Amino acid sequence: SQKIEQNSEALNIQEGKTATLTCNYTNYSPAYLQWYRQDPGRGPVFLLLIRENEKEKRKERLKVTFDTTLKQSLFHITASQPADSATYLCALPHAGNMLTFGGGTRLMVKP
Amino acid sequence: DAGITQSPRYKITETGRQVTLMCHQTWSHSYMFWYRQDLGHGLRLIYYSAAADITDKGEVPDGYVVSRSKTENFPLTLESATRSQTSVYFCASSANRDRGRFFGPGTRLTVL
Numbered sequence: 001s002q003k004i005e006q007n008s009e010a011l012n013i014q015e016g017k018t019a020t021l022t023c024n025y026t027n028y029s030p031a032y033l034q035w036y037r038q039d040p041g042r043g044p045v046f047l048l049l050i051r052e053n054e055k056e057k058r059k060e061r062l063k064v065t066f067d068t069t070l071k072q073s074l075f076h077i078t079a080s081q082p083a084d085s086a087t088y089l090c091a092l093p094h095a096g097n098m099l100t101f102g103g104g105t106r107l108m109v110k111p
Numbered sequence: 112d113a114g115i116t117q118s119p120r121y122k123i124t125e126t127g128r129q130v131t132l133m134c135h136q137t138w139s140h141s142y143m144f145w146y147r148q149d150l151g152h153g154l155r156l157i158y159y160s161a162a163a164d165i166t167d168k169g170e171v172p173d174g175y176v177v178s179r180s181k182t183e184n185f186p187l188t189l190e191s192a193t194r195s196q197t198s199v200y201f202c203a204s205s206a207n208r209d210r211g212r213f214f215g216p217g218t219r220l221t222v223l
Binding site for chain 2: 031036042043046047049091093100101102103
């Protein structure tokens, strides 16, 4: 069956360090992968989309990689700040119009 | 205000009652979606719509009904609410199916 795995344990890092979150998937052949940020009590916010033919994509302090051989995406936040503390979700398309979300990883950046 | 809005933001109802959650977007996005988010299950797609008058089932459609007579509105109706439908409901829209989804603030629904 199709599965998207994100580390369910919170990731705690020190301010200024690089945070790296992982999204692994099985039984998908996605044409792209998306990352979202969700703060408590709010809806997810779209951050980045990376396509299968793109190895890496950057947006400000964010960097996403997409390895279709390993079936993995890595999400990096460089020079992390306490304001980056949130839950980060990856999402993959399937069955045409559907987007399936992983369970998310909570990131805590300590000052 | 531009964007995507949901109403009500909070709703308490009783088992067996009909409840309608409203969703409105001002971007004229073609696609609209309804998700529910529960601890242990994450975000799950209930229904989606590719355009006005076109709707289709998602992963967990049972017990829900949708309609889309206008591009900007996508109401979700629970015909006879059950306790298992207690959840946070998010509406989302996107310009195209392979674009990012833009989510509303959510409706927290409690069914007693």
